[in-house]
Amino acid sequence: MAGVSGCIKYSMFIFNFLFWLCGILILAIAIWIRVSKDGQEIISSESSGTNPYVAVNILIAVGAIIMILGFLGCCGAMKESRCMLLLFFIGLLLILILQVLAGILGAAFKPESDRILNETLYENVKILSETDESAKAFQQTLTEFQEEFKCCGLVNGAADWGNNFLQHYKSCECSNMQDSSCITYEGKHVYKQPCISFIKDLVAKHIIIVIGIAFGLAVIEILGLVFSMVLFCQIGNK
Known part of the structure; x- marks a missing residue:
């Protein structure tokens, strides 16, 4: 045996x-x-x-x-x-x-998940212009994201911030106006690129890692x- x-x-x-x-x-x-x-x-x-x-x-x-x-x-x-x-x-x-x-x-279900991600990002745009406490946590997260990835706003650029723009523009302020990635919005030099593309890229990278x-x-x-x-x-x- x-x-x-x-x-x-x-x-x-x-x-x-x-x-x-x-x-x-x-x-x-x-x-x-x-x-x-x-x-x-x-x-x-x-x-x-x-x-x-x-x-x-x-x-x-x-x-x-x-x-x-x-x-x-x-x-x-x-x-x-x-x-x-x-x-x-x-x-x-x-x-x-x-x-x-x-x-x-x-x-x-990847196409469905992509659609849900798009809908979620577009729905969250309105949170940027709100002033209640529950919105501030999301706003703080996005300001940190803007600083790291050199973008401004979520979907439509700086306009997404609405009346809160002057409170948060520092996180997406562009120091060099000669740069083609910068625009002037309400007298402030900010990045033209919204953060939606960076968020999608980040999600895609995490999916690859998983x-x-x-x-x-x-x-x-x-x-x-x-x-x-x-x-x-x-x-x-x-």
Whole structure:
């Protein structure tokens, strides 16, 4: 009868030990954000009308699942437990299937997501000319964005600011009027380019990063599936 390969066994253990540590780290950070005063201030400052704890709760669930799968993989490898290895295989396979489905749905609904992004940006234009407290948080975010990306306004340029222009023009002030990217608006030299194109580019770059991470995770998960099934079969053949 063939024995269990020590190389596969310890590779499986190391892989899942790192997997388990990642789960603990994600879970610890998410719980800290959820319960600590500093963490609550962070998510409160980042919230924009939606429930600020939704993303944190998702992170807690993800961290817990990764930690459990890592534990099953480690123990299954070291104890040569076919039951634990099978549970690990099934759990990892379900995650991989969900990732693939999410990728397919993301590709299928990309035009719809682009439309929603456009509608959201155009609807948020009116917030720039408002004076209530809820609008000020968004206005502050856009002023910081304007300073970093050298743009002005959201969709239509400086006119988007309405009566609030003189309060916020400093963030999109253009120092060199000889520059073709600058215009004069209400006696102030500001950037002509609205921020909508930069926001779209930023969203596109983040999507590419997410796709890259998801692809990398898929490769690691497939390796984990292969290792666990090979070890599962070897234990059965002992």
